[in-house]
Amino acid sequence: MAETPSTMVALGTAAADFRLPDTDGKLVARDDFAHAKGLLVMFICNHCPFVQHIRAGLAKFARDYQSRGLAIVAINSNDVASYPADSPAKMKEEAARAGYVFPYLYDETQGVAKAYQAACTPDFFLYDRNRRLFYRGQFDDSRPGNNKAVTGNDLRAASDALLSGKPLSASQKPSIGCNIKWKR
Numbered sequence: 001m002a003e004t005p006s007t008m009v010a011l012g013t014a015a016a017d018f019r020l021p022d023t024d025g026k027l028v029a030r031d032d033f034a035h036a037k038g039l040l041v042m043f044i045c046n047h048c049p050f051v052q053h054i055r056a057g058l059a060k061f062a063r064d065y066q067s068r069g070l071a072i073v074a075i076n077s078n079d080v081a082s083y084p085a086d087s088p089a090k091m092k093e094e095a096a097r098a099g100y101v102f103p104y105l106y107d108e109t110q111g112v113a114k115a116y117q118a119a120c121t122p123d124f125f126l127y128d129r130n131r132r133l134f135y136r137g138q139f140d141d142s143r144p145g146n147n148k149a150v151t152g153n154d155l156r157a158a159s160d161a162l163l164s165g166k167p168l169s170a171s172q173k174p175s176i177g178c179n180i181k182w183k184r
Contacts, residue, residue: 004120004179008136011170015039015131016115020075020105023092028073028103030131036071038134038162040155041125043118043180044104045076046094047085049144050177051122057139057150058122059099065159072102077113078121078181086181113180120177126158134162137172 019029033039042058044051051058062072078086088106095104107113116125126135135158142148154173161168 002179003176005174005176006123006136006138007117007119008172008174009117009125009133011133011136013133015041015125015127015133016112018075018105018107018112018115020107020112021088022103022105023088023095028105033071033073037069037129038071038159039127039131040065040070040072040159041116041127042072042074043077043113043116043121043123044074045078045083045086045121045178045181046090047078047083048121048178050120053144054122054139054142054150054152055098057152059101061139061152061155062100062102064156065163066101068163070159070163073105074100074102075105075107075112075118077107077110077118079110079183080108081183083181110180110183118180120175120179122177123175123180124155126155126162128162134158135168135172136175138175141173143176 080087140153142150
């Protein structure tokens with residue numbers, strides 16, 4: 001299992017636009033969440049053991065924070081020709097199985113992943129009300145096999161600070177996961 005860190009894009013970077021289909025084929029855009037206090041863009045996929053390890057925690061995080069005004073969207077940018085387990089039909093099954101309550105979008109061209117400089121799954125980008133990057137990094141310190149509980153503590157602390165208008169340290173730990181499966 002190869003470990004790839006997130007790129008740690010500069011804080012304050014603007015959220016790139018997107019308009020992608022969800023698991024039902026409905027187009028979802030960044031600006032659909034203009035009313036939200038913040039926007040979390042997550043790059044995930046179905047087959048990655050790092051995502052599988054935290055998926056119950058992700059589902060719980062979303063249930064806890066969407067009701068507080070945080071918009072959440074997940075994007076799968078993997079090459080499904082090489083990784084058919086990440087196909088849109090399988091994404092729909094995974095969303096139901098995992099209990100995801102957020103839109104799970106398919107980035108077929110991989111252009112959105114490139115615009116966000118996403119590198120791994122999972123990769124988290126938390127934006128403020130003005131869609132400026134507030135946090136990028138890990139969900140928590142738990143990894144497959146390290147025997148640390150999945151808590152979401154890092155992302156929860158960042159989301160709490162964002163929603164309460166408090167500053168957050170620029171010292172943030174990169175996410176670690178499988179590399180995005182780029183098309184050749």
